[in-house]
Amino acid sequence: MTTTQFIQKIRDLIAQDELESALSQLRILLENSPNLDEAIHQSGRFQAIRKQIRQGTISHADATLTRNQISAGLLDFLREIETQAESPELKTELTKAISITITNSENVVVSSQITGQNVHIGNIVYQNAPSAPVPSLPPDLNQKLTRSLVEAMSTYNPKAQKLSSDFAWLQHPENRRKVQQFVFQNFVGEIGKQLRKLVNIGDNEQMEPAKKQRHYADKCLDIAKRSFELLNYTLLSSWWDVVKIAPRSLDVEQEKTLRDFFEKHLEHDLVAQFKLLATLYQLFEQQEAKFPFEELPKIQTALHAGSPLEKACTQLESAVKALDCGQCEEQLAAILPHFVFLTQYRMASIKKIGYRQIRNGQPEYLHRYVALGIDVKYSEDAEKGRWITLAEQTPAVLLYRGEDYKNGHNLFPFVIDYNALTFEHGAKICFFSAKDLNDDRILEYRFLGDNSLIRIEREGVHKPETKLDELMMNPEELKALNLDCVIDAFHDARRAILGETDNFFDDL
Secondary structure, X not given: OOHHHHHHHHHHHHHOOOHHHHXXXXXXXXXXXXXXXXXXXXXXXXXXXXXXXXXXXXXXXXXXHHXXXXXXXXXXXXXXXXXXXXXXXXXXXXXXXXXXXXXHOOOEEEOOOOOOOEEEEOOEEEEOOOOOOOOOOOOOXXXXXXXXXXXXXXXXXXXXXXXXXXXXXXXXXXXXXXXXXXXXXXXXHHHHHHHHHHHHHHHOOOOOHHHHHHHHHHHHHXXXXXXXXXXHHHHHHHHHHXXXXXOOOOOHHHHHHHHHHHHOOOOOOXXXXXXXXXXXXXXXXXXXXXXXXXXXXXXXXXXXXXXXXXXXXXHXXXXXXXXXXXXXXXXXXXHHHHXXXXXXXXXXXXXXXXXXXXXXXXOEEEEEEEEXXXXXXXXOOOEEEEEEOOOOOOOEEEEEEOOOHHHOEEOOXXXXXXXXXXXXXXXXXXXXEXXXXXXXXEEEEEEOOOOEEEEEEOOOOOOOOOOHHHHHOOHHHHHHHHHHXXXXXXXXXXXXXXXXXXXXXXXX
């Protein structure tokens, strides 16, 4: 049996909500791999939830949310294994793990073909009922989503309004691709790039159908998650600025939702993301704080519990598990139009700022930055320079309306450019994902380029006795300091937003 077959079996178990079986299978697959730690963490979390349910110390709703989070975490982990399995080292390791487990283990007996047979693990027999048929790929993938986005954009863009008057271009591949490129270029920053990847997957006639289904479904979910995260992280960052000036109180539910975000050890599913967005909107409205998005009040009704937007989030998660690409596209087409005002915004990564002032002259700053997104004038992620008489925070990822980033919203540390922090060329944009399961000093970020996880661990290089001028002259220590600042800022934001007074690092 190949690694791909074993992983697909685990995915089938997750889709059938057989988490315990899926975790057991994952442990088998990784028995001889260092990656086993992740499976152990997930398994321990699942068993803890089962115990809480038996003892009556957790509500059914919370238990369901946690199971969904574990399912999402497992699916992400499986995707990461598939991505990394291309490397010869890990491919050999996984092949060996399967061979040892299936061929030599006294506790595991698997028939020559796993489909339709039984898997024996110790004294446990898992019966493999025939899998439900996977829906076939629709012949017109991407068309419904493209039309939905163009219609939604017509409110903000005259060209989109003109395109919405006649959709005949949808039936002509060359015209359709031209319009899709127009959509990618107008959607904010990294979201536009993700949409392009989705369309490329759907239009790829050379990709093997099963692989195409997997990648298309996963990318639909990725785009929905990152769109919610971009809104939530902008609101969180803006709220942090508000409470730094004057602390604000939270009600019980608001405090719980925000604490869940700062303490999460698994990436939130779409329903949890929806709840966080609704909570943050309510917070800004109740406290009469200025929204970072002037268009946000237009989607107020969509943020109510039970709204079509919340239902679309639930249905997208289900469609991804079922590999129903038609439904994935339909639900994404129902979600993204709510966020189409993001076409009015841009993103930039400020990588480095130089200072220059000739005697008796005005001070000038040279900003080295990357304009994030799909740019028709320059190659993507190319560094640019700009002389300006205003300084800026750096390194920082900014979200701004219009053409000038000087009044933009700083998304650090929820969104970071890892390359800017480590002095590498180009941009490597990462969204906060979760804390490490074992150590709250380690944060995990999702790199949008390939959806891989990047772990940032605090080294604590800046101590009371440290001479900062010497540290700043050492490139390696300066990199470590930059990464330390990510974690320090995250916990500073947590403390300010939750109204806490203790310092997380006092006892470290």
